[in-house]
Amino acid sequence: MRDHTRRDFLKSFGGAAAAWPFAGRSMAQHGEVAEAAGQRRVSGSVLMPPDQWKPLGYAVVGIGSIAMGEVMPALTKTKRSRLTGFVSGHPDKARHFAQLYGVPENNIYNYDNYDQIASNPDIDAVYIALPNSMHAEYTIRGAKAGKHVLCEKPMCTSVKDGEAMIAACRAANRRLMIAYRLHYEQYNLEAMKMCHEKQFGPIKMVDAEFSFVIGNPKQWRLDESLAGGGSMMDIGIYCLQAARYLTGEEPLSVYAQTWSSDPGKFSEVEENISFLLSFPSGVIANCYSSYGIDGMDRYRAAGPQGWIEMEPAFVYSGLVQRIYKDGKFTTTWPSTWDQFAAEIDAFSAAVQLNRDIATPGEEGLRDMKIIAACYQSARTRQSVALT
Template identity: 40%
Template sequence: MPLTRRQFSKLSALSLGAAHVPWALAGQEPPRIGYCVIGLGRIATHFLEGVKNSQHSKITALVSGHRDKAERIAAQYGVPRESIYSYEEFDRIAQNKAIDAVYVALPNSMHAEYTIRSAKAGKHVLCEKPMAISSAECQQMIDACKTAKVKLMIAYRLHYEPITLKTLEIVRSGRIGPLQAMEAANGFSIKFGEWRYTKALGGGGSLFDVGIYCLNAFRMFAGQEPSGFQGEVATIDRDERFKEVEENVSWLLRFPSGALATGASTYGGDMAGFYRLHGAYGWLQVGTYTYQGQHLQGRYAEEPHRDAKRIDIDETSQEKDPMHFVREADHFSQCILQNTQPNTPGEEGLSDLRCIEAIYKAAGAPLHV
């Protein structure tokens, strides 16, 4: 039996660790956070499948502009018909006690509005990346969640993916030495008719949607915020997809440590996304940013010094989609249950948006003029 919001709050106040929560001691079924999924596009279907396989999460409501689609999905995931909302009815989620949190899976430009309205409805918010289409919106979202005393997490799924975490552990251990340079790319050939290539919904081109994975990886592995930004935007395919947003963005970042990072993103070709990390004593490469099959290769020092014996690494994740989403949802659920800070809070999304704005500005194509 899931706890009520009041019970969660009480438990949260105690700040108990997962291993010590009362139901675990009593051998009871662990409580589950009830999620309302807002927007039933492609990414939402991965999340729905993820939650179905999770330990601490469940789907309790849906928001969609397409009643038929919503009813079909509701039946599939055991959501009561009365917990299906249209966008017009959205604010009524406040009265639904089965909704503890929302998952915002809308087009980029709608993230801010629905995050803020969800916070006002007293619901915790798990919001897809990019967090919003401007850093100003991100700040408003953070402020709204703080005021409403709800948690805010950005769905950077790779922060919950084991190969990515293993790579981070190797970097933090010092085994590849201080980072010197990083390279990354991500992109795909966007289909005609997608909302992503409209300025109104996507906010910008490929950097917002797919380049952000590279950017976020750079910041994660550097462990600090970049202090220098250079960029270029370009469009080669002169078709209707690129009337409002650019096709390609490449950028060059400088970190205070001295590490340099170069990234590229496209909406005009399958990039087979990757990132590469070069340290003084070794290197690591991870491909790709997809939903499964992360592949880590590299060669690094056995001990953290330049002359140590080198170790070769070649490891592919055996986890299948939607395991990213299982881990992501359960992380946020446990943060709510235990009143802890998510690993990827709103501030993480805000930092990426600040970088995106700085890159576009450096490219001579400022986003907000």
């Protein structure tokens, strides 16, 4: 880490938003019950009616932008889940949000006494919303404290850490899910189904790209010790995921290139990455992510009888699906689906009903292995076989 210790960073995490009391959306904006809640279908299974279970209590670990803007508001919409605790290096900030969301003050923890959640019956699970390199430590500590773990993507920053996270949760008999929210989003679920059923014929190609212009050059996403990499770890992983879930296959090899246009700003991590994934069926997926180009956010999967496209494809809301089939174009309305509420309730359902998780730790570990191969390919300028 550049000019601060790990402990100093944890104390400052989330404090960069000067107006943090107002950073979350208003409760009125989140008063509508999400389609994710209640009795509905998730990954092919009908959930139990809401009156037959007690909602899982979640402690949010890390009060940064994603926690304030997405996770906390989503927990006001869920039916199987509720917000019951906070873990933060900012006691004043944690107290503010505890009051806002009706969380008892004695359910606030810091990073030193985090392990004491073990004795709190209000907390059944933790949502890890920390910088990437901290996911492993706080997942492992959470599991050892007897809590189920829903961890933000990417799972971690190394294959070794991913394996340790899975092992810790297995040893503690706790469930681990990686927050790949698009696996719980209606249009993406439909795209997976159509591609797997070969409604366009066998898929021949996948294109995916995601980009934005990153701001503050001192933010943690540009610090390799915290982020583990650049645009690949943050947004390229969405393109990788799309290639995998649209084909329903695991890639055999990868060829990647990284480059940066601003060596000062991107001295530790890549600005751009382009990678080709080769799949057993012969599909080639062409993927690209960037911290230096604004507004690219799409994927397309195509076969001899048509194609399906999402644009935007990866952001939190407003996704639009476009289909070409039988000589006709079909375009959906922008999605209003709350992706965070859906994924959280899906995890709670898996815990409550002892069901399979669509995006378990093993799913995150597969991505970590492919990402490691991408970086190896970029360094060696050679294709890397995946095993």
